[in-house]
Amino acid sequence: MENSFLIHNISKLLLSSDSPVPFKKGRDQSFISELNNSWLLVENGIIKDFGTEETAPKYHGPVLDAEEGIVMPAFIDAHTHLVFADTREDEFIDRIRGLSYQEISARGGGILNSVKKIKNISEEELFERSWDRMMFAVSRGTGAFEMKSGYGLSSESELKILRVIKRLREESGLDIKSTFLGAHSFPLEFKENHQGYIQQIIHEMLPVIAEENLADYCDIFCEKGFYSPEETEQIIDASLQYKLKIRLHTNQFTHSGGIPLAIKYGAISVDHLEELNDDEISALTNSSVIPISLPTAAFYMNCPYTPARKMIESGLGLVIASDYNPGTSPNPDLNFAISLACIKMRMLPEEALNAVTINAAYALELNDVLGSIERGKKANLIVSRPGTNLNLIPYAMSYDWIQHVILGAISDEEY
Template identity: 45%
Template sequence: MLIKNIKSLLQVRTADEPLRGKELAKLPRIDNAWIHIKDNLIHDFGSMDTCPTVSTWSKTIDAQGKYVLPTWVDSHTHLVFAETREEEFNMRIKGKTYEEIAEAGGGILNSAKKLRHTSEEDLFESARERLKHCISMGTGAIEIKSGYGLDPASEMKMLRVIKELKNVSPIPIKATFLGAHTYPEQFRNDHKTYVHQIVYDMIPQIAKEGLADYIDVFCERVAFSAEESQKIVEAGREHGLRAKVHTNQFNSMGGIEMAIKEGALSVDHLEVVNDAEAELLGKSDIISTLLPSAPFFLNDHYQPARKLIDAGAAVALASDYNPGSSPSGNMNFVVALACIKLGMTPEEAINAATINGAFALEMTNKVGEIEAGKLANLIITEEMPSMTYLPYSFGENNIEQVIINGKEHQHAP
């Protein structure tokens, strides 16, 4: 396949480390470009004055007036769940907070109740449809967490579903074990026993069966303390599972310090970050993954992206796709929100949603940038006046075509 007359080919780089500071604001490009896809990989690219004249391409796409960029890398989702939770949406409209709903047995516990009574087959089919829709909106690599099981059998069921999605998905998937999403009702006043169950029952079995790539824990007042989180993260590391930590969504309570100390790959959410924490993140190798569609949906305060970027933190963007606080996997909207509400420039947002997202999943050998040998997972936009138009026109679908593994993927209407 040859894509030619591209108005601008974006994200042409070879990044050896996550982008931060001034580098995050740079988006290398080739104007008036072409790109050659061979088999399922990017084979070559350049400006049109160097375009090959071979007439035997399997397919040629004329991208006059259009932009081409790598597909989004969504490094934080909860895509496997049993049912939606629009009843809680109504509760929030009437004034209930996320924390109040959780304390009343809603939220994550609500999803857990529904999931335990849903078959593995039904979970797989519904998640597969969500995944297809995410791909149609430009996502070309994704992470999926468990965390709506909250008991050994149900968590294993979720992870088996994710494993099966890996087997059939056209895009790369990383699986994360999140048994420490919240405390089940029977352990609400007995944290020690549930932490013991995660550490000594769930983690060893999951590692033995190879069901997860990472481990996660929700370090918050409504969930696990920093000390409890550390025990779980340490147990995961002992079994080869590197940590990705939910923290600082509502409170600063030591989660960032713990995650850095334990060598976590990323800290995710970060709606509440003080100056000292921002400085720590700026000096660390850890990825700061921001999820702006969650505070958008919860009508809460947004992540302090500018503070983090100015401190030198490596910022990534992800959707947090889940039924309770971010029921959408639309990364185009995430990029727009990052510009509109987080104060990120379009270049910063695109970098955070592509190459830095790939670093947050240790997938830079496959996705995140335009480089020969990487997967040919690409977005071809509609004709646009500028690259900035992509987040500017947040209510429009500006994707004309999604290319996955060098083949055209049917896109959303």
């Protein structure tokens, strides 16, 4: 692998800038910079320089011909549950037969089904399966990830998942942010004793997570039938004592009270937001909390979609993520999420691309190193096939438009 190289013959270099690219919100979310007929120089895996073809340097190292394809930053997936033991296709059939997410969960399915599977798999096998899923996502253009626990719901199993995430980051060299989601559901044995499990989270899990540096964030599923606002706030208070920043699953099925809590405690993000009213949009607009929409989950569950058009027109910026998980979004391909964002949420292709690149970088606090093409940032890049344009990506849906995914280096076969 060569980590110093030149890419030339680029038809359009997207999201390039001579100065730091801000979080895109409101009308600005539809702006994508384009540098036509361009080149890009990478040195030791870092973007060194770029410009128009007539200014290209005489370069004696490896040269990749983009063949008049477009080059853009690699995607960043800001919400995944990638580390799970096995798939849940039986529940897919239950859903076809008319059972709701809540009904499946009440029967011991859903999250609790994945909990049983995690308990019975070795850490090594869990790592190997998760590695394969991660590398498939990479092949579809994703170069950085957020990964959550939440399929353990016990100290032993939650720590198992978080240790696998840590190992994925260390062995892959990818930028991976880890989120502790022990408050994803309640174990069956604590169904009538919520405080018993919450105390386990606070007094058993959080101290070890902090001691072993296993998580960057704490997430809570603040939703009717899961964690109430009062229970959510209790876990937020404890997590902040261990210097874990907050993310919240909220407003997936109801106006569940998570948004005021997220704003009160300065959460990094609120995720899902399929149910969102004007007051909640206004509150988010006047805060620093980043909204993350998960259109693949809404599609899969036949739920309403996040009202992206109204949010953007109100001045908000938006992130799109996969919500990759075995029950309600079993697809890590952000290309499909981009298509859904455009088709179902009426986002423009430019808005959707910003949502999975620079805005997603801000949502994971990686905006200094990823998310746009700037000198000094990591060379995480996608090179398209010849003839591709930005509008074609959401339009063609499953079209295989990616020629190369570059994560700081290119192989001998690529140049």
